[in-house]
Amino acid sequence: MDIISNLAYGFSVAFSLNNLGFAFIGVLLGTLVGVLPGIGPVATISMLLPITYVLSPVTGIIMLAGIYYGAQYGGSTTAILVNLPGESSSVVTAIDGHQMAKRGEAGAALVVAALGSLFAGIVGTILIAAFGPVLAQVAFAFGAPEYFSLVVLGLLGSVVLAHGSAMKAIAMIMLGLLFGTVGTDVNSGASRFTFGNLNLIDGFDIAVVAMGVFGIAELMRNIEDPPQQNLVANKVSGLWLSAKQFKAAAFAAIRGTAVGSILGLLPGGGAVLSSFASYTIEKKVARDPSRFGKGAIEGVAGPESANNAAAQTSFIPMLTLGIPATSTMALMIGAMTVHNIQPGPMIMTKQPDLFWGLIASMLIGNVILVILNLPLVGIWVKLLKIPYRLLLPAILLFSAIGLYSLENSTFDVMAAFGFGLFGYLMVRCGCEPAPFVLGFILGPMLEENLRRALTISQGDPSVFLTRPISLSLLVAAAALLALLVAPVFRNRREEIFQEAD
Template identity: 65%
Template sequence: MEALFENLSLGFETALSLQNLAYAFIGCLLGTLIGVLPGLGPSTTIAMLLPITYTLPPVSALIMLAGIYYGAQYGGSTTAILVNLPGESSSVVTAIDGYQMARRGRAGAALATAGLSSFMAGCFATLVLAAFAQPMSELAFEFGPAEYFSLMVLGLVGAVVLASGSLIKAIGMILLGLALGMVGTDVNSGVARYSFDIPELTDSINFVAVAMGLFGFAEILNNVEQREHRETFTNKVTHLFPSGEDFRRFLPAAVRGTALGTALGILPGGGATLSAFASYTLEKKISRRSEEFGKGAIEGVAGPEAANNAGAQTSFIPLLTLGIPSNVVMALMVGAMTIHNIQPGPQVMTSNPDLFWGLIASMWLGNAMLIVLNLPLIGLWVKLLKVPYRFLYPAILAFCCIGVYSINNNTFDVFMTVGFGVAGYVFARCGMEPAPLLLGFVLGPMMEENLRRALLLSRGDFSTLVTRPLSAGLLVATVLMVLVVALPAIRKTREDAFKEA
């Protein structure tokens, strides 16, 4: 316990520097902004901002990107409640009852419930992250190449199982991501693979081009095509402080949502969206007022909002302690760390303690900033909905192109980004999520490297993957996950969960 306090002291010393405070504020502000604007999510924004992180100190860059991620969970609830337009996918569930509360003149209570639930969940989840970081890192040192390979297999299968939509399509996207990850020069033989004599591909496909194309360009193309009408909330928001009855009803739901989101955020493929859906389903099943759900139940706002914020923050646990991204935003964080020559994993805690603990401490500060940014400035965020997309989207596209070009001063990267943008648009039209592709692209080279190391140490014996207890346990968990999701009842529950909204 004493060591934990010493580490947190170092973290707050790092996070409270003027520079890092400024970047935490910028991240929270941008997160709120893109959470409010429908069609722009944290994955899109982080992908677009990756080139900028080249010029920032590593600690400041990661603090800012983390602020964007959990800040978007706050901002997404504002438009979900006021105008029934979820700014972020995890806020889809919040819109069900939050918007109905606003229509009944209780917008202030709904917004306050969302903000307070998010704050409570974020603070608790960060505490869990701090408490489990050290034990998880110590466990990670027991991992060898075989264990890391098995863990990555579990992560990819988890991403498939917990992805919305068709399992077959998710598997296809994973395999495509793994294939794209093999492009480049083989680290062992030095031979170029699948580069088709294109010099730019011998160093592998540019991660920023893939991320920005799939989550920046493609999102904009999809949103331009939809041209959905956006109404603005004209009623004045009053009574921002919930009543005693509201507190009595929403606090238990927020506690349950926090616990559920904290657990699901750690799982491979979990995170904010899955946590929010699961929390809403749970609250609806156990409530004595189930008939109110869909008509303005305050529990339907508190539970999902607590769950999505807790899930967003505990998803950092596998990234920081094991070096394994549990969702697409964490995969982008891996890219940001790689940009600064930082290898994600347990060694970060010992080699970069100021980065590790500074990032954790910044999350407490960021949650406090977000309460101030969201509740008093509701009017400002609603006015942003009036910004015409015909001005917003061209500016974002220009920003993306400049950012990609600035990395290597190479127009090939810009063309590749456009290509992945078109591919992402086609994927969306076919109902195929790009997130599994990016996870496969990030984890593919790491899986290959660890498999080859394991085989090298075992003299080519594949049985090393099942004779080592920890590796065998992870593979058994993978098989069980596949078998469970194949059961008809579980498969139907999974499909219903993603259709709940």
């Protein structure tokens, strides 16, 4: 009954005119960036972080969340219609979805993607409501040693699921930890790595870093290699399913939702990994695996449900433990800290309107997505024809305005472009920027809990091994490290992400 009463309170928050309006804006923008290649939710959220500074914490997070799960949906539309996945998690959807479109079943593929996403989104949101409070109660047993060990586990987990070389991912995390120490030490009050520059006294703003390494770096890469925009989709008709199609898709959606709900909790690429895992499972359980790749409806329903379920459940560790499962969740934490909100087990008691309002808004947002997007399929496809040379200057202009509005400082604008160049060069060197941002955000938490634990134990490092929860987390971290070293796992990991690319 507590869940029902809490959800009722959440709906009262989410149904306010302001929050409902920004939830609509969020899912609309999310669908747009999912449809348009070369932008993506991470870059968009990083560019829109400054807007949340003038919104209430609840409204701002609701809008950013809408962008995230809206993009998961939008990426499937162009994957099906023009074989151009807007999101990496939609790569698998394109395999069978576009084949269905080529034989005149685009409407059925879009309906399956929409209903599968809706079902997975609702189930994922209910899981947040059900297990979020339970996990938060467990988190009350966490002290400084446990939080330190949890951050270590989260960072290593992001290495396991990061694209490219594991050593490069570790190096990016270390760089992120280093940049996170810039500013004033909260313990001693001493300035660190500011080089006498007063603009660095408070360190780098998360919006500056994120907008640079994700948004501006992405624009630089698109200048070098503009996205394809000359593909023409067939006319979409027949937005319905036969009884046979519905039955096949329903079981695939249920399996995909189960896979995504579990893998979404993992740090790193939960949505991408979930869609690939779901597709593999569907081929294994199919009576005729040869249909896959030729327009099997299960190959659309399973992966779409999996990536949307993963997008929802990735909020659980972020909200209850303060540990981001993905780079997008790291940006969510950044948006919360701007409003002096610390994600973790106390958020449900100190900020119940944010926690339950966000959950209720996800249920509403997933319904809005289906109602909004099926009639607008034609419009989304036409947007693909807008020349990128017109989109680029507009995006840069609004990014610069948003950066300047943070502190009315040209330093923030220059710093973001510096991080943009850094992010661009890192990608050219085969390094992924997501571990860098995770290290930047989690670094202060790692340092604070390390120093606090050693202060309590009077400098005895065995405190991390004598406490059961901390020891268990460190053992899990050591197991992940062993996986990174194992050649079989390393080769399989590289094969999976090569397929995703």
